[in-house]
Amino acid sequence: MNNKLKSGKLWERIVCWAVSLCLIGAAIYTTATLITTPEGSWAAENPHKTKANFTLMTVQCLGAFVLCLLPVLLRKVFRLELPPGILMYYYLFMFCAAFLGEVFRFYYAVPHWDDILHISSGAVLAIVGYSIVNACCGEGGIERLPAGFAALCAFMLALSFGVIWEFYEFTADGLLGMNMQKFALEDGTNLIGRAALIDTMKDLIVDFVGAAAGALSLYAPLKHKKPVFQAFLIRHLPKEEPSA
Numbered sequence: 001m002n003n004k005l006k007s008g009k010l011w012e013r014i015v016c017w018a019v020s021l022c023l024i025g026a027a028i029y030t031t032a033t034l035i036t037t038p039e040g041s042w043a044a045e046n047p048h049k050t051k052a053n054f055t056l057m058t059v060q061c062l063g064a065f066v067l068c069l070l071p072v073l074l075r076k077v078f079r080l081e082l083p084p085g086i087l088m089y090y091y092l093f094m095f096c097a098a099f100l101g102e103v104f105r106f107y108y109a110v111p112h113w114d115d116i117l118h119i120s121s122g123a124v125l126a127i128v129g130y131s132i133v134n135a136c137c138g139e140g141g142i143e144r145l146p147a148g149f150a151a152l153c154a155f156m157l158a159l160s161f162g163v164i165w166e167f168y169e170f171t172a173d174g175l176l177g178m179n180m181q182k183f184a185l186e187d188g189t190n191l192i193g194r195a196a197l198i199d200t201m202k203d204l205i206v207d208f209v210g211a212a213a214g215a216l217s218l219y220a221p222l223k224h225k226k227p228v229f230q231a232f233l234i235r236h237l238p239k240e241e242p243s244a
Contacts (some may be wrong), residue, residue, distance in 0.1 A: 008083075008084035008085065009084055011084070011088065012084040012087045012088050012091075015087075015088050015091045015092065016068060016087070016091050019068060019091045019092070019094055019095045019099075020065055020068050022095060022099050023061045023062075023064050023065040023068070023094070023095075023098060023099060024061075024065055026057070026061045026098075026099055026103045027058055027061040027062050027065065030054050030057040030058040030061065030103065031054075031058050033049075033054050034051055034054035034055060034058060037049065037050070037051050037054060050188065052177055052178060052179065052188070053179075053186075055176060055177070055178060056102060056176075056178040056179060056180065057102045057103050059172060059176060059178065060097070060098040060101075060102045060180075061098050061099065061102070061103065063098070064094040064095075064097065064098035064099070065094075067094060068091060068094055071087055071090070075237065079236060079237040079238075079239065080135075080234055080235070080236065080237070081234065081235045081237055082234055083231055083232050083233065083234075083235075085231065085232060086124065086127070086128060086131075086232055089120075089124055093117065093120075093121060093124075096113075096117060097117055100113075101113060101114070101117070107182075108186055114199075114203065115202070115206050118162070118203050118206040118207050118210060119206045119207075119209055119210035119213075120210060121161075121162075121207075121210065122158055122159075122162060122206065122207045122208070122209065122210020122211040122212075122213070122214060123158075123210040123211070123213050123214035123217070124214065125157070125158035125161045125162070125210075125211065125214070126154045126155055126157075126158040126210075126211045126212075126213075126214025126215045126217075126218065127154070127214055127217075127218070127229060127232050128157075128158070128232075129153065129154035129155070129156070129157030129158045129161075130142065130150065130151075130153075130154040130218050130229060130232070131229075131232055131233045131234045132157060132234065133145075133150060133153045133154060133157070134233055134234075135233075135234050135236070142222070143222070143225060147219055147222035147223035148219065150218070150222050151215040151216070151218045151219040151222060152215065154211075154214065154215050154218055155211050155212060155214070155215035158207070158210070158211035158214060158215070159207060159208060159211045162203070162204060162207030162208075162211070163204070163207075165203075166181070166200055166203060166204065169181045169200075170200075181199055181200050182199035182200075183196040183199070
């Protein structure tokens with residue numbers, strides 16, 4: 001293993017541990033606050049600190065922590081290794097979405113924070129989609145496919161991930177009484193009609209733009225057989241030999 005790859009793996013582990021500790025710490029804090037938060041007049045005077053908001057923060061932090069364990073599961077069970085660059089973005093995305101976005105209210109305090117996360121994740125997921133298609137192509141990889149078709153597959157996979165995320169938000173909102181799809185204002189006032197759909201539709205549109213940008217960035221290298229994205233390919237690890 002060369003020094004550059006070793007350095008990448010080291011930084012990936014540091015980021016993973018740092019993000020995981022932040023998420024667990026935040027989940028403990030928000031759970032404790034959820035238990036001790038009063039209802040009634042106090043909640044009315046502090047609309048940003050309601051039980052519903054602390055429930056959302058707790059679920060988001062715990063969910064993000066569980067998702068941080070997914071690469072470990074892929075490696076141990078399925079013998080698949082994601083590249084360090086993709087993994088670092090993955091962990092930082094969880095940090096920005098759950099820790100900064102919900103706990104520190106960046107979704108409300110920072111203009112277009114949600115849009116930035118969706119468009120960047122769409123582009124990166126297109127590259128992940130490219131890697132998945134390459135892994136499914138077997139010997140010869142994705143280069144056996146027409147460049148346009150390969151880029152389209154990457155685009156559609158990225159867009160599918162965005163749709164599945166909206167399914168998750170819709171389900172969590174219904175089961176846990178949260179506001180992940182932002183159908184209500186921060187003070188709990190429900191939006192009506194088209195206004196209640198804007199956040200979800202905007203997320204899907206921004207996902208589309210990010211996925212399209214990622215797929216277009218893949219097209220030229222695929223067309224001209226340039227191995228630009230080889231560093232982002234999922235690797236199949238050799239099976240561990242049973243110890244004697």
